[in-house]
Amino acid sequence: MKSHSSTLLAEVRTFRQKHPDVRYVDLIALDIPGHFYGKRYPVEMLEKVAAGSPLKLPQNAVLLGAQGGLFKIGDYCFNDGDPDANRRLVPGTLKPVSWESQPLGQMLITSDGTEAPIEFEPREVLAKVLERLQHKGIHPVVAFELEFYLFDKKLDNGLPQFARDPLSEDADDQPNLHIERLTRFGDVLDDMAQTAKDQGIDITVITAEIGPGQFEINFGHLDDGLRAADWAALFCRSTRGVALKHGYRASFMAKPYLQYPGSGMHVHVSLYDGAGNNLLAAHQQQPLRHAVAGCLELLPHCMPIFSPNHNAFRRLGGTVNAATRASWGFEDRDACVRIPESDPRNLRIEHRLASADANPYLVLAAILVGLEHGLEAKREPIPPLNEDRNSGTDFPVDMLDAVRAMRHQPVLRDKLGGEFVDVYCENKRQDHLAFQQEIHAREYRWFL
Structure with a gap:
């Protein structure tokens, strides 16, 4: 785990050296309908996540409908307290975003490989099959x-x-x-x-x-x-x-x-x-x-x-x-x-x-x-x-x-x-x- 954090930290620091004008990085994952959700992190905070600080997002973000709304699915969304779930950074995916008006980066995140993966997260479903x-x-x-x-x-x-x-x-x-x-x-x-x-x-x-x-x-x-x-x-x-x-x-x-x-x-x-x-x-x-x-x-x-x-x-x-x-x-x-x-x-x-x-x-x-x-x-x-x-x-x-x-x-x-x-x-x-x-x-x- 320590070497994994070291690799991620090196990736973030190398990115910052190559792109010193980038102040924020979008941490993104794909939901069930195939849309990206996530958070925009200051790049210095991304270093802390890469070093091992927890990265949490609402579990139910994965359940969003095509228009972004939440549906009652079993006890999810409305009877579960909308809990957070751990995510991790996907190594090798920190890249610059060139199509925005301001310098920006993006990096994939996922629950697969964490202690409690989200069973219905698309990337986790594929990870289990593989x-x-x-x-x-x-x-x-x-x-x-x-x-x-x-x-x-x-x-x-x-x-x-x-x-x-x-x-x-x-x-x-x-x-x-x-x-x-x-x-x-x-x-x-x-x-x-x-x-x-x-x-x-x-x-x-x-x-x-x-x-x-x-x-x-x-x-x-x-x-x-x-x-x-x-x-x-x-x-x-x-x-x-x-x-x-x-x-x-x-x-x-x-x-x-x-x-x-x-x-x-x-x-x-x-x-x-x-x-x-x-x-x-x-x-x-x-x-x-x-x-x-x-x-x-x-x-x-x-x-x-x-x-x-x-x-x-x-x-x-x-x-x-x-x-x-x-x-x-x-x-x-x-x-x-x-x-x-x-x-x-x-x-x-x-x-x-x-x-x-x-x-x-x-x-x-x-x-x-x-x-x-x-x-x-x-x-x-x-x-x-x-x-x-x-x-x-x-x-x-x-x-x-x-x-x-x-x-x-x-x-x-x-x-x-x-x-x-x-x-x-x-x-x-x-x-x-x-x-x-x-x-x-x-x-x-x-x-x-």
Whole structure:
């Protein structure tokens, strides 16, 4: 513990030497809906925390709804006295914030690794899954891909406007994959990529996607699942900030336009043993088939994680490369679980169902649990789409149905934790009901 504190203290002191103008550091963590919460600390106080002083935040900050409100979930929030819970600094995450008007730093915090972790904190849920897999001799290698849209900074009566092409000043309202769009929006995209790299994130490929103003960013493969999810979470925060600086609004909303493709979170996962052998490639790839079967079996029960809000369900079906059923296939982007072409060393799955605004810690945890369950159950999957275009099993396409499917699923309760499943399902149920408590203009047009 002493050496751990020494490492953190050295990190803080090195940061202060490199960035003497930074007076405050945001200590941040991701809540259940995928928003950052935290506190802004004077940098000199951060040194004390790094040296071992306690760092406490309200436990129930993790339970906030999508709009920041608290819901009654069991005894949490209203019958528990709103207690504090210990957090710790995540080593290696203290970085400068370049998109704010004043010099600032930020650093991730978490309850995992403390004496009493919060069972429903997303990062803790993933940490427990990874720890269990490590004890079984299973070591995941993970890479995220995130799609997002650029919009004009100003909304039009609350509605998004197409991003303006900086060369022509016209709206970028044409769906295409033209690489010239990367040049036209090069200033903001380059700043996004460099800012992410300054945060320690390994940015690789940048793609102009089909939707107008839509792009995709790929991250490097990591043998640390927690860090991979950290990258995805931090990228969303920095990208939104950089976009505003350039006069745009960046959004990871799942389906901002009904007529154009939605934005997804694609996750590549391969599994290795302690000697570095690809577990999925053994025995003529039979473990791969078992792992796929486990993912597909649990997928309908994980929909509140993969589609975490009302809008995310709009993304499913109706446009290109968005699955409508739990399916798999080799080199098939219509499948939920795609097997990219690769050599045995790099054999992996690409899980394509989650929306871009899903919580990356929980998405990865759900995928890994599916793989783990499949390797243990050793069942054959349904036929791939390459053999039968109608292959697939139904999954819920409504939040309340999805919550019912998740709440009592025994494998998820065992491997993600019953307390987490209960809290998460109730959070999503109440968030959905709160969203419904507004009459929209269309309703008056139809029924007044």
